[in-house]
Amino acid sequence: MEQKPLERKDQNSASPTRSLPAHYGRNALGEWLRMLTVAAVTLSLYVWRGGETLLFLLTACGVLMIGGLLLKLLGPRQVTVTRSLSRVSLAAGDTLTVDVQVSFRSSIPLPWMVIADHWSQGQHQELLFPGFRRSLTYSYPLEEVQRGVHRLHGSIVSWGDMLGLFTGGCQSGCGDSFKVRPRPLYIGGAALYSSMKAGDVALSRSTRNFSAEAGEIREYAPGDPLSRIHWKNSARKGTLQSRVPEREEGRMSCIVLANTPGEYQIPYGALTPRGQRSAAPDAFEQAVSAAMGLLLAAEQTGSYVQLFSGGWPEGMARHEGLGQIPSRVQDMLTEIAPDGGRSLSTLLEDASKGWIPGMTVAVITGRLEEESARSLARFLVQGVKVELYYVWDQPAPGPAGGTEKNSWSPASTVGASLTRLGANVYCLRDSCPSNGYKGVGNHGFQEKSTLW
Incomplete structure (x- = not known):
């Protein structure tokens, strides 16, 4: 299968390199609006009533927003997903194992990452915990694949902070494919x-x-090509003889x-x-x-x-x-x-x-x-x-x-x-x-x- 580098999703870019689903931008905007709203309400209550509890909540909101900003600025870059198949020749009903290798660059540890592959006849999601690692491998089976050409309609990589309040992601192209031939039925x-x-x-x-056996030689018929004429047998019998196709x-x-x-x-x-x-x-x-x-x-x-x-x-x-x-x-x-x-x-x-x-x-x-x-x-x-x-x-x-x-x-x-x-x-x-x-x-x- 082809190796497809995935492209980083830039939420603030007006013209990304590859068009991404519109809900990604809406989700990012919604995440920041929710946190800003919670922080603004907590700050108003703290100014009005004071108290250590509200101060703690306000500090937690600030820490979470700083983590989201760091994830945005220093999070994964140059994400590459490489897939390889365990078998080259496939017949209907076989089980195929897909080996996946994920590599990326990041200046901060990454709590979790989800990779979703959408094939023409099924899908698979894998939850990974990279931490300080920058390269991970895993495999998953596609059981009882059916006859036909199976194509990767989309592969989406998502990641986020510990609580999942701020997330990011990118998607790959759809060039990966493999063929499954019919299983022979011997009758x-x-x-x-x-x-x-x-x-x-x-x-x-x-x-x-x-050879010139009688079972493989017959009388010449109009339309027989010259390459089929048996000249030795023709000379012996006196009439044109042709090899049997x-x-x-x-x-x-x-x-x-x-x-x-x-x-x-x-x-x-x-x-x-x-x-x-x-x-x-x-x-x-x-x-x-x-x-x-x-x-x-x-x-x-x-x-x-x-x-x-x-x-x-x-x-x-x-x-x-x-x-x-x-x-x-x-x-x-x-x-x-x-x-x-x-x-x-x-x-x-x-x-x-x-x-x-x-x-x-x-x-x-x-x-x-x-x-x-x-x-x-x-x-x-x-x-x-x-x-x-x-x-x-x-x-x-x-x-x-x-x-x-x-x-x-x-x-x-x-x-x-x-x-x-x-x-x-x-x-x-x-x-x-x-x-x-x-x-x-x-x-x-x-x-x-x-x-x-």
């Missing part, structure tokens, strides 16, 4: 690679060699992540009791974690992977490649939000332009809709392997297009119908961040399809 076959470290590619493009070798997968608000609205009847809503994980966070897990699993197996999601130029993948997942892709999943403008069915149409039979398509959404389910059924008929990850299922439409709510059962849902058509269906509600995001089980059904 199905991807759970086999959950013990591997991100970045350890099991099979990379540089280690593959294209990696995506045609069955190592290509496509991940489609729905991110429209409607896809993650809780369906009627799926609301949990009020006392249990805080414990239930957010549906979109589960979806993003599933996408991260699938990407890292493709990285470990050396698969050619695509990633489609809303908020990107129409028909273009947010990521497409082989090998290690770029940092920009993980940063994109860190900042993505359910604010896309294209429905899941539209995303499927855009992504399917490059699909071929035999490849695997992973579709991640919150709730199963009939329109997108019909598109997936069409792809299954075309020979595309479909893996569907959802949070809430929906009743399958009846023969007349309606739903049989009275006879609803787990075997008469959209997910069950897709399963009977050959799709692998996984329910994300079976996973929970508190359980370490273990692999999600497959939901299979054996009854006859009721959707189509």
